[in-house]
Amino acid sequence: MDVDIGNALASAASPGVPRSYLDRLDARVADAHERIERGMADGEFGYAALNLPERVDTGAIRDAVAPLDGAEAVLTVGIGGSALGAATLTDALDTEGEAYYLDNVDPAQVSDLLDDLDLESTAVNVVSRSGTTAETLANFLVVRDAYEARDVDWTERTLVTTGESGNLRDLADEHDLPVLPVPEGVPGRFSALSTVGLAPAAILGVDVETVVEGARRERESLAGSLYETPAYAYGAIAYALDARGANANVAMPYHESLETYAEWYAQLHAESLGKDGLGQTPVRALGATDQHSQLQLYRAGPNDKLVTFVRARDGPDVPIPEADLDGLDYLADSTLGGLRDAEFEATEASLADVGLPNVRVTIDRVDAASVGGLLYGMEAAVVLAGELYDVETFTQPAVEWGKEVARDLLRGADALDEKETLRVTRE
Numbered sequence: 198m199d200v201d202i203g204n205a206l207a208s209a210a211s212p213g214v215p216r217s218y219l220d221r222l223d224a225r226v227a228d229a230h231e232r233i234e235r236g237m238a239d240g241e242f243g244y245a246a247l248n249l250p251e252r253v254d255t256g257a258i259r260d261a262v263a264p265l266d267g268a269e270a271v272l273t274v275g276i277g278g279s280a281l282g283a284a285t286l287t288d289a290l291d292t293e294g295e296a297y298y299l300d301n302v303d304p305a306q307v308s309d310l311l312d313d314l315d316l317e318s319t320a321v322n323v324v325s326r327s328g329t330t331a332e333t334l335a336n337f338l339v340v341r342d343a344y345e346a347r348d349v350d351w352t353e354r355t356l357v358t359t360g361e362s363g364n365l366r367d368l369a370d371e372h373d374l375p376v377l378p379v380p381e382g383v384p385g386r387f388s389a390l391s392t393v394g395l396a397p398a399a400i401l402g403v404d405v406e407t408v409v410e411g412a413r414r415e416r417e418s419l420a421g422s423l424y425e426t427p428a429y430a431y432g433a434i435a436y437a438l439d440a441r442g443a444n445a446n447v448a449m450p451y452h453e454s455l456e457t458y459a460e461w462y463a464q465l466h467a468e469s470l471g472k473d474g475l476g477q478t479p480v481r482a483l484g485a486t487d488q489h490s491q492l493q494l495y496r497a498g499p500n501d502k503l504v505t506f507v508r509a510r511d512g513p514d515v516p517i518p519e520a521d522l523d524g525l526d527y528l529a530d531s532t533l534g535g536l537r538d539a540e541f542e543a544t545e546a547s548l549a550d551v552g553l554p555n556v557r558v559t560i561d562r563v564d565a566a567s568v569g570g571l572l573y574g575m576e577a578a579v580v581l582a583g584e585l586y587d588v589e590t591f592t593q594p595a596v597e598w599g600k601e602v603a604r605d606l607l608r609g610a611d612a613l614d615e616k617e618t619l620r621v622t623r624e
């Protein structure tokens with residue numbers, strides 16, 4: 198990936214980052230890079246994720262998914278990092294068959310989806326790093342029950358990806374289900390390029406080797422200067438802008454197929470950097486759609502955000518048919534891609550015009566190699582930012598707190614504290 202951070206400099210934006218500060222920050226980037234390389238070399242928790250392009254065994258993934266060959270759909274049951282990386286890949290890339298995700302415990306959604314699916318031809322992919330996540334286990338039990346109710350053998354259609362122990366591992370052992378291991382030292386939100394993210398894509402015919410190859414090329418670009426490393430340039434500018442008041446980080450891809458990427462990035466960013474009272478609030482947006490909703494606020498609201506555009510240089514296109522209509526002459530000889538590009542450039546210019554910092558991330562195409570590179574690059578950006586913020590990038594204690602409390606409530610514990618109430622009701 199390439200990044201253009203020009204519109205985030207103090208010469209173009211307010212808040213903006215002075216070049217002289219970036220030059221000084223680059224010395225810290227060099228130190229952070231050394232720390233990251235050391236963590237990678239030692240396989241330290243979290244840093245090990247950046248080794249995945251060299252370490253992930255796509256052959257083992259292919260072997261594990263082989264029994265599911267012929268499935269027309271894959272239903273992944275997982276949540277957070279155990280669903281978002283896979284969903285980003287299967288939404289971005291062409292698949293042979295449909296990918297569905299149960300990453301919520303909404304009863305209406307779960308039953309509607311199960312009612313609609315042809316379970317006979319649907320593979321089930323259950324993913325939980327810890328093997329204990331309540332939502333995932335509950336959904337899996339409901340899915341299993343639905344297969345049994347329709348007399349379809351779920352054990353022949355299920356693949357599990359989990360750790361060495363936990364409830365999910367026990368279930369897999371009990372029913373002799375094929376199990377892919379979660380990689381050592383890789384937190385869920387950094388697992389897109391591992392068994393966790395790649396297995397559903399592999400079942401659906403995605404060229405996962407090329408995804409990994411794209412990530413490997415991005416890995417090769419990691420060097421001790423933000424001026425040489427697109428991923429670090431992005432991580433450094435986001436960090437420096439946050440310190441200057443850009444407290445929101447808007448991911449705005451200009452490709453419908455990258456809409457889920459913005460969700461993936463939101464988790465990666467928020468869980469990694471939202472610590473010790475620090476961190477930008479991630480916002481998901483989609484170009485050109487959100488030009489017709491959120492853009493009003495971006496241009497005319499407070500200058501408290503960084504907008505990150507993600508777009509491909511090249512891709513499929515559709516000509517806009519001629520129409521003999523007054524006022525539509527500007528569409529003559531144009532294409533949908535041309536219109537989208539013009540809208541992107543107009544949006545970028547409109548934000549630059551009011552000094553709202555924005556960054557342009559460019560990939561070659563929305564294809565396996567480029568998406569692999571994008572995911573890897575953004576992971577490296579977040580790891581670098583974590584070093585600059587000096588936070589514990591790879592933990593998520595605040596999320597764990599909520600998980601514990603939910604479990605206690607289900608076990609019958611009383612509400613923790615008296616909740617303050619001020620109810621306003623209709624007469």
Ligand SMILES: O=P(O)(O)OC[C@H]1O[C@H](O)[C@H](O)[C@@H](O)[C@@H]1O
Nearest residue numbers: 277278279325326327330385596
């Ligand atoms: O893969 P699991 O152990 O089921 O965890 C799923 C998700 O659970 C929690 O919410 C964590 O904060 C996430 O980082 C994780 O991705």
